[in-house]
Amino acid sequence: MAAPGRHVGHCLQKNGQFLLNNIERLWFCRSFHWSRVLQQHAAEAHTDSSESVVIPKKKTWSSTAVLEALAATVNRDPTAHPHQFQDDSYLSPRTSSEFALFSLSLESGRAAAKYFVNSNPKLFTKDFAQPHIPCLMPQSVSxxxxxxxxxxxxxxxxxxxxxxxxxxxxxxxxxxxxxxxxxxxxxxxxxxxxxxxxxxxEGTADPEDSEEGEAQGRKRKGRFRKAxxxxxxxxxxxxxxxxxxxxxxxxxxxxxxxxxxxxxxxxxxxxxxxxxxxxxxxxxTGDVHIFNALISAAPEVREKYQDRWDLVVELLNEMKQQKVCPTLQTFNAALRALRRCGFLSKTLALHTLSEMKALGIEPSLASYDHVLAAFFRAGATTPNNIDIFREVLSVMEGTSFSCQDPDDVYFFCSAMRICLDNKDLELGYKVQALVEFGENWRLLGDPYQQSIYYGRFFNLLCLMEDVDAVLTWYRRLIPSLYYPNPQGMKDLLQALDTDSRLELLPSVWKDIRSLGHDNKLDLVEELLGLMARDKHSSEVQQQFSECALEVKSVFDGDRVRSLDWTSAALNHVTVLLLRAQHTAQAWETLQLFKTKNRVPTVELMEEFLSWCVVSGSCDKAVDLVQTSVSFCLPCTSKLTQRALRDLPLTEDQRSVLSELESAAESSV
Known part of the structure; x- marks a missing residue:
């Protein structure tokens, strides 16, 4: 008789095998059923359409697929410098002027290296690159x-x-x-x-045109320049x-x-x-390139607005007669010509855009830029036309553009200018969202245009947004995308003043120094004026005084970047030091008024005398009155009377003050 455990195991094995057989049979039946269903659907699809479905054996990947996948896993670091300077951290620019200098240096270095390689191909016969990169090898130039x-x-x-x-x-x-x-x-x-x-x-300049080109570069302002x-x-x-x-x-x-x-x-x-x-x-018969060139030249050969547009229409009709299909560049040339047709542009721009869409031609960024230029002139606020701008942005929303026209890079700067002129923060956010969608940021243009765009966006934020949002964008844009100019820092100071967040001024001063704007006198004076305008808590006053000492070191620094003391700057620094109980430094700063031939304000003299009364400094009070007499200030008599009334002066000090008061009255 078999053991019970052995019998149970045999039963389990037998039942398990039966269960497995049933599962296999069921799976086979279902698989057979689904295969019949798929075959039936395939047969129906084959009868419905003449095209057959071809399933590829393998997927073909591009050579940069891995790099694109890795790039999609990381985000932009807002604290990093622009990507073109990250190879050498020592040469990472800190200011806008350094950014321009380093950018030009990189380009000129590449051009010089390419010129040297192409001029001396015999010195570069070995190719160590793996895989081979043809563009890095010398080209035959002889x-x-x-x-x-x-x-x-x-x-x-x-x-x-x-x-x-x-x-x-x-x-x-x-x-x-x-x-x-x-x-x-x-x-x-x-x-x-x-x-x-x-x-x-390539890599060299024409000696006849170098000076002229440099002069033209200095004069260049805006897109349209003299012929x-x-x-x-x-x-x-x-x-x-x-x-x-x-x-x-x-x-x-x-x-x-x-x-x-x-x-x-x-x-x-x-x-x-x-x-x-x-x-x-x-x-x-002409081709599309001939008509595109002539349409763009139409405003140059006609004087009146109507005659210019009539010539454009005549060229378009001749294209139709010669059966030449227009392209995107054709309509962009017509829209560009409309910008110089005055009052006709508003009516005809939308009509031209509708004609493009009727022919199945998708507008580019340049097309929309020309249309907006017909309704929004630079520096003019036209609230009645803002609905057209909203409609354009709604059409463009969620679209990834590619560069199809040289003028595509001007759209975002123009769009943000419209938002700034109309003080419309909502539209500004929509334009920025369009820039961040896909790779539209590539169409911001060169670094100069990119700086203009972000400068306008930041100015709009400072005017219309609360300070917390402004500071959030400030940390996102600087320095990875935007080096603010002095006007941008002034806008930030005004935003802090509007929301009563003046305690952040010392940190802003550190950014001003790091961005190289500490030599801009009007910016420094505005910063000092905001800190010295009102009294704050002792902790904040201490931070302001430390900031004032740093500003003082800039004025007293080397001759290359030092600033000339002004009366306003001296008054503000002295007040800040006095409120933080840095009396020694405040008195030294007060003496600079004589050295720099500057005049202190009445408010500063009164506040200094108040400190003398509180601290009981009789000698400082006498010296203060003497300083007031030397500058012939009208408050000398008032200072003298208060000192005689509120300070425990000796007889000698009282007699000195009396003489000073009489001398001040006689001079008046």
Missing amino acids: LVLEEVSEAALRERLSLRRVSAAVDMYDQLLQSGQTVSMETTHDLLDLICLYCDRDPAA AQLLKYTWRENNNAERIFNLIPERDTRCYSALIRGMVKHGAFSRAFHFYTDMLNNRV
Whole structure:
């Protein structure tokens, strides 16, 4: 007889095997059922659509997928410096001037290194990069082919040697050889792009234009500048481009396109329309690039607003007749021309935008910028048009934009200017949310424009938001995104004053010093004035006095960054030191009035005398009256009478004060 435990185990094993068999059978039936269902659905889908579903065997990842995944796990550090300076912490900029200097140094260093590498390719023959990075290897910049051939001409075109390419083209024609139309097109493109001049080598500057370019850079204010500042080179009549164009027996659209676009680019607007008329007379069909260039040049060849827009409409109608499909750049050129059509722009801008959407062309940031410019002029508050701005932002909300037009980078600065002019904080937050959505922050433009945008946003916050929110944004933006200028720090001081948070002024002073604005006299005076305006608790007064001593060290510092003492600054520093019971430093500061030839205020003299009365300093009181007499202050008599009444003076001190009082009265 088997043991009970063994029998139980056998039963469990048998029942377990039965259970497993049933589970497998049930799973097989359900799997078979679901497979039949899936096959049926697949058959129905196949009958409904002619396209078959192809399941890929593996997913193809981009080469930067891992880096993108890692970047998505971290956020921006608001306390860090801008990312381009994080390789060398010693060169991390602290001020806006250092930011500009270091940015220019980085760019000039890259350009100089690239120029040296390309000029000396034999010194850089080994490639240690893994994987191979072609853009880091030296490029061939020297001519190899010397014989007169089309291959030599194409080599000069690839190296952007304008003069050498023109000479080679002339030699080919003189030798009786023919040049292919494709090579001729490329030659015309090169000549028109660089206005029949050799471009300056990368990393170097044209000596003829360096001083002019620097002067233009100093004068640059805003987007639209004078034509003389915009054009580096001007188009010369009958230059090599026009000469080669006239030598071509059969001129096609590409030839006219190169010439007209070059003329518009370099300021020969009337001549561009002359060649366009010649193109129509020769029954040559234009392309979209020709019309885009002519539409952008329309305001330059007409005086009246209506005539300018009529010319734009005429060009658009000719595009329709020639069956040339407009692009985003076509409508952006029309909207840009509308900005110079005065009162017509408000009505026609929205109509043009509707026409874009009817043709299925999605507007870019530049399109919206041109539309807003028609309704909002710089420095003018137009509350009646603010609904249009709200509608534009509602359409753009939650959209990630990419750069499709050179003017796309101007939208956010213009939008924030509108918010600031209309004091609309809600719209300002919406614009900032649009900047932070996706990678729209890349369209803020260069560091100069980025600084303008965040400066306007911060100014709007200081005007309309409570101080806690202002300080939160202050910590988020500085210094990783924005280096505030002195006006930005003044806005912060006014925000603290409005919400009665003056106890934070010492910490703001530390930021002012770290940002390099401690040499701005008006900013320092405003800070001192806020601290000295009212009396506070002893703890706060102690912090203010320490801050005043630091400010005093700035005035008394080296000659490079030191400031000249003013009467207001001396009065404020003396009052702050006196209220914190730093009497020795306060008295030293009072003596500076004579040294710096500055005049103390009546309020300061009265407050100093009050301290003398409380502390019982009779000698200081006599000296104070003597100081008042030396400056011929009208409060001398009042100070003398109070000192005689409230202080236990000796007979000698009383006689001195009496003489001083009589001397003050006689001088009056």
